[in-house]
Amino acid sequence: MTAGYSRILAVFAFIAILVTLPLWIRDTFYVNIASQILIWSIAAMGLNLLVGYAGLVSLGHASLFAIGGYAVGIAITSGFDQLTAFVIGLAIILLISAIFGALALRSTGIGFLMITLAIGQILWGVAYRWVSLTNGDNGISIPARPQPFGLDIEGPTPFYYLALAVFILALAFTSRLVLSPLGAAIRGTRDEPRRMTALGYNVWLTRYIAFVMSGFLSGIAGLLFLYYNGFVSPQVLTVQSSSEILLMVLSGGSATIFGPFVGALVIVFMKNVASSFVERWSLVLGLIFVLIIIFIPEGIVPGLARLKTGFGGARRIRAVPAPSGEAS
Amino acid sequence: MWFILTINSVTLGGLLFLLSAGFSLIFGLMRIPNLTHGSFFMLGGYLGVTLIRFGLNFWIAAILTALIMAAIGVTVERLLLRPLGGNAMQQVLLTLGLSFIIADLSLMIWTGDPVRVPTPPGLEGTASLFALQFPLYRLAVVGIAVIIAVGLWLMIERTRLGAMIRAGVDDAPMARVVGIRVSALFSVVFALGAALAGFAGLMAGPYLSIYPGLDSEMLPLALIVVILGGTNSLLGALVGSFIIGFLFNFGQVLFPNLAYVILFLPMLVILMFRPQGLFGRLT
């Protein structure tokens, strides 16, 4: 019981900290960093649905992250108003996620990883090469942030609250989903796909739903990214970018609610803050990943929880099958 | 032009085989998506060229590089990979982390300037065929690729080690039951894979030169080759290399507008309709 209460308390404290953050940080630079952390957290939460709960490792998620931004950017620069552009963006995210998922889920395990990599690379190629549509490597800029419900989000703090609102929604959505029958089914397809089939579940469809939800969530984060930066360019959908989102999930702790947030925090912090003090920040980041693997291979969030409850007992290895285990 | 393209397809295929043989071995036995493979390739190139600058002969440098890379491979496998017990997600995190480290260390040690690798003595010239010229070294690379391919084939088909590897690939638990120390086998194979990657890095040097970013340029190529050919057969990697060699050369000329996707589209199609690769078996 007490554990349950302290957990709820911790979540409320966490959200309270995030809500009051601009009040005690003040420095607009750090408010902006916080917005970036939230944006990437949402992207990683999306990927986590797939990687953590469905056991499908994707190396092409950055393209789903970027596609909505591109759709909105192109819509705005070709004269649509912000709201219409936003709706178009959502539709495109759904559409591309649906197509991407249908192609990628012809495979599972390592095959899935490779297929997502291939589709990601193809979409990158399109963004890079189809200059008349995407403006090539220079990318697409939008003149201003939208004004949702007439609110001005041009400043760092208002934008932060927008990102926070979306983040909390995403958090609520994923934690509800995980506890729902659908969430149980998704985990079932990860752990016991054969039994799930035997029980009459449509394993493929369950995975497909997980994929589309995952792509949609990451795509929403991509829209925030566009509004935050004012631009989107092919660099956003490179393999490096995809692996970064994946690293956020894995380092924070896959199949946990807060893991993606912690992973995003670490990586955004290293790239944008620590890099001002540590010249070889990229090396340090690599070392952090290796240290995580040595000491808490399940990721920071579950790892710290384990360390907190003591070192007694053998190291628990989470029951996530190696994707290769079911390669067919 | 078509003639040059054909020869070049073969030589590029040779290079790609050197690049992907190690990846294929590791993947086939250990089912590890070794995302440091490109980094090993680049590191091998840098190490090799450093040895050459110390005055070593190209080929001796190549062998030494392979040995050093094997040592690095064993260390990584024993200390870092083994404790993970086959969890693919953790392997991805680890191998990506290592590739960050190798990339940044290389930048520190060798700066960012592209490093020119001299062509080994005796192979600098060009071979002339029907008034067409072709660099001798590139032909030699095909020869080396063939030697490595035959060597690996003999090892796998004719030696005790090879028999154990085959048993491990087919059915690791069963191999354990019959007394094969699969874990020791993993070390050997991972070391061999790393050595091959490093060796390939130096072999590619006179072609590509060595520069930062080479790691992330090469990794996808290794993946494509292995996917196309099949993930659990060396023959697949060999055939996959030559297919990619031809696809790249003719694709760039015939479909310049598809230059960015010419390699990934076939990979996608293969994955969708024949996920085990052209020469892979269903396991």
Add this chain to the structure above:
Amino acid sequence: MAAGVRSPAIAQGAPVRVGQLTIKSGPLAQGGLLIEQGLATFLKDSGSTIGGRKVEIVVADTGGSPAGARSKVQELVEREKVDLIIGPITATEMLAISDYIRRAQIPIINLGGAEDLTQRHANPWMIRNVCSSGQASHAMGDFARKELGHNRVATISDDFAFGHEQVAGFQRVFEDEGGKVVRKLWPPLITPDYTPYIAQIQNVDATFMGFTGSNPVKFMRAYAELGVKKTIPLVGGWTTGDDALLKSLGDEAVGLHSASIYAATLQTDSNKRFVAAMLKDYDNVPGEYAAWAYVTGLCLDAALRTTGGDVSDKKKLMEALRGIALRDTPCGTFHFDKYGNIVGDIFIKRIDRKDGKLSNTIVKTYPEVSQFWTYPEEAFLAQPVYSRDFPPAKNLEN
């Protein structure tokens, strides 16, 4: 100097804070390193002062990504409160921060080549003290046609904006002078082997290449080894024959003509000093990146002399920067046009082997070259920006 006009900051001897957007990690870090060396050489020469004031460089690593540049420029302006900015290295980064710079009203000295940064979308807060992407290749177009006498050429360049704009500039002048560009090849930025492209280069007098990064090294080697170099000479844009690249090149590069804003062999006093210092401290022949950093130091120095050391009035500082006219710099003589782009010497260099080492010989100097070449400014700006398809290639053959 009249003490009365000095701001409190100057009186207290507070240093000028210069924010530097650079790249220290990832594949593009080479440029960042060379810039660091050039800047350090300048600071050593000037005793870490500009315009008589102490200077402090605040370095920010963008990692080479537009989003990284965006985040870092905010850090420099909002947290570090820098007085002005130098960098970032790539044009895509500059494009990503251009509107922020505009809003923050902070002067920036940039080296991204993108044409429109000083043309159709010129930023009033920016000067660019390197040539625009097409600026040097205009000169090469002229040289290849008039001095080398080429009639038919093929072009090959990295398939991204910088490559497109370079080729466009070359093609425009070369064809206006009566030459023909009969083939245009665009290998992707990442191309493991250029042979399939080189095999298509036949029946032309010369090849113009616009490669950048390590790609010139890879391309020239393949070009020579396939025997094409013997019959079809190479000419190149400003990143192909860079002096800093020479140590990565061999005989395959001998004879390459390239057009650039900088030549290590330029015999001006300041350049001789600069090259000697770079050789002594880093054992490096400086190239365009290091020279850019050094010349940027000179520009800062000149601007602060104009304002009397004052950097608080950004408008005045910007005017001072745009009003710079320098005679003896490592890049020769230059000033700025009303869009903030450099107007200065373009050197045509040829790579020779001297005493066993590769070096660039200056074979011609085009003085006072503007980004518009000799075209009327209004007509130039009324046309679309240079791209893969503009100016249209009317003389392509199969």
